[in-house]
Amino acid sequence: MAAKLIANLIIMGSGILGRAVLQAYRKALENANKTGVAHETINNMRRASKTMTEQEARQILGITEHSTWEEVMQKYDTLFEKNAKGGSFYLQSKVHRAKECLEAVYQKNNEGTA
The missing domain is CATH 1.10.287.110 (DnaJ domain)
Known part of the structure; x- marks a missing residue:
C-alpha cells in the first residue's frame, strides 16, 4: 500500500515538475524573442560555423x-x-x-x- 502511494506521488510530482520546466522554457524563448537575443544568437552561430579564422x-x-x-x-x-x-x-x-x-x-x- 505504501509503495503504491509513493509511486503515485513520484508520478504526479514528475508531471508537475515537467510542466513547470516547459512553462519556464517557453517564457525564456518568449523573452529572448522580445529582446532580439534569439535571432542574434542564431545568426552568430551560423556565422561562426561557416567562417574560418x-x-x-x-x-x-x-x-x-x-x-x-x-x-x-x-x-x-x-x-x-x-x-x-x-x-x-x-x-x-x-x-x-x-x-x-x-x-x-x-x-x-x-x-x-x-
Missing part, C-alpha cells in the same frame, strides 16, 4: 603572421595542386577557403598602411 587559415597553409602575400600564394598553389592530383577535394576546398580568408586580411592591412 585567420589563425586556422594560417595553420592550413603552414605560414606565420609575418609571411608576405607572395609566400601565401606559393603555399596555396602548392597545396591546391597537390590535392587536385589524386588528393582530397575537401582539403583542396579548405586550402581555397584559407586563401580567401587571408586575402581579406592582407587587403585590409594594405588599406590601413596606404
